[in-house]
Amino acid sequence: MSEQANERVDRRVEARGGFEAAREAARRLRRFGGERLVKDMSAIFVEDVPVRLAVAREGLGSGDHRAVEYAAHSMKSSCGQFGAAEMQRLCAAAERLAQRGELDNVPPVLDALEEEFSRFRVWLERAGDEPPRS
Amino acid sequence: MKLLVVDDDRMFAELVRRGLKEEGHTVDVANNAAKGREAVMVHDYDAIVLDVMLPDGTGLEIARDLRRAGRATPILMLTGNDATDDVVRGLDSGADDYLTKPFEMSELKARVRALVRRGGARRTETITCGGVVLDRLAHRATAHGRPMDLTPKEYSLLEYLLLHQEKVVTRTELLEKVWDLHFDPGSNVVDVHVARLRTKLRQHKAEPQLRTIRGVGFMLSLQAEKVS
Numbered sequence: 001m002s003e004q005a006n007e008r009v010d011r012r013v014e015a016r017g018g019f020e021a022a023r024e025a026a027r028r029l030r031r032f033g034g035e036r037l038v039k040d041m042s043a044i045f046v047e048d049v050p051v052r053l054a055v056a057r058e059g060l061g062s063g064d065h066r067a068v069e070y071a072a073h074s075m076k077s078s079c080g081q082f083g084a085a086e087m088q089r090l091c092a093a094a095e096r097l098a099q100r101g102e103l104d105n106v107p108p109v110l111d112a113l114e115e116e117f118s119r120f121r122v123w124l125e126r127a128g129d130e131p132p133r134s
Numbered sequence: 135m136k137l138l139v140v141d142d143d144r145m146f147a148e149l150v151r152r153g154l155k156e157e158g159h160t161v162d163v164a165n166n167a168a169k170g171r172e173a174v175m176v177h178d179y180d181a182i183v184l185d186v187m188l189p190d191g192t193g194l195e196i197a198r199d200l201r202r203a204g205r206a207t208p209i210l211m212l213t214g215n216d217a218t219d220d221v222v223r224g225l226d227s228g229a230d231d232y233l234t235k236p237f238e239m240s241e242l243k244a245r246v247r248a249l250v251r252r253g254g255a256r257r258t259e260t261i262t263c264g265g266v267v268l269d270r271l272a273h274r275a276t277a278h279g280r281p282m283d284l285t286p287k288e289y290s291l292l293e294y295l296l297l298h299q300e301k302v303v304t305r306t307e308l309l310e311k312v313w314d315l316h317f318d319p320g321s322n323v324v325d326v327h328v329a330r331l332r333t334k335l336r337q338h339k340a341e342p343q344l345r346t347i348r349g350v351g352f353m354l355s356l357q358a359e360k361v362s
Contacts, residue, residue: 032239032240044144048145070187070189076214077235077236080214080235081145081146081235081236082236
């Protein structure tokens with residue numbers, strides 16, 4: 001991707017909400033393990049979130065509120081470590097609803113989570129290419 | 135030291151594994167409660183990093199089982215940042231300390247160091263043999279007060295030999311405890327590291343001799359080798 005295209009993506013992605021916490025999380029990871037660690041952890045995160053989302057949806061399908069709660073809880077921790085604040089908030093909401101057995105209210109939260117993940121993923125893939133501006 | 139991480143979240147498990155490995159530790163990872171329980175019952179770990187919420191159980195149950203079995207292995211519990219109940223239940227079930235996710239790697243490392251330091255009677259901050267002193271807290275070895283320039287693997291090897299001084303340790307034991315290899319790689323990796331460590335001990339005029347016990351293994355000993 002060209003420099004200009006990168007900047008356009010940055011502006012488009014960040015226009016809808018900043019990723020300051022994520023920037024800081026990436027900085028922390030970079031300090032600890034360099035660019036390699038950021039890329040490796042990002043790759044795991046990007047692979048695992050869809051799997052956990054699928055587990056949560058399966059749990060919804062079968063009425064298994066514990067499976068939904070567990071999947072949301074796990075994602076919440078990973079999102080927190082990556083500074084994906086909005087995803088973390090949505091995961092916490094899904095977890096709470098599942099805990100209360102209110103599974104009917106979970107699907108819109110998972111939809112929002114999936115959308116936010118797409119947005120975050122774009123930012124994350126860009127963040128791995130170069131150190132974020134401070 | 136040999137550590138166990140029990141966490142089903144691949145990202146956290148890998149992050150913790152790398153951080154602790156960087157400190158020179160051997161790290162096993164179990165990604166569910168069943169594997170974690172099996173590992174703690176089979177191996178003698180120096181510390182365990184245990185997530186509370188696992189897909190097939192909880193870290194609390196593992197901690198409780200371990201304590202019921204009379205095992206004093208230090209446990210660091212990982213909890214969510216809004217889980218005060220988990221912290222209380224974790225400590226009640228036998229965990230020695232807790233850390234909330236997300237965490238800083240430097241904090242995790244410091245907490246594991248602190249845990250191992252105060253982790254029971256068989257653990258000590260320093261191990262000595264003649265003029266050789268291993269400071270496990272500072273992760274530093276000295277001989278007659280002079281720092282020894284050791285690689286992480288040489289440090290781990292020396293630590294293991296010091297913990298078993300005046301005893302024969304086998305190559306298989308070293309491969310498992312220091313290299314985390316549960317098979318013979320068919321190389322002379324142990325002998326090469328032992329030779330390097332022996333050279334460094336000699337360079338520092340350290341008293342303990344790192345002897346090769348032919349056909350068996352090695353022994354770190356203050357007693358002079360008998361010449362037959």
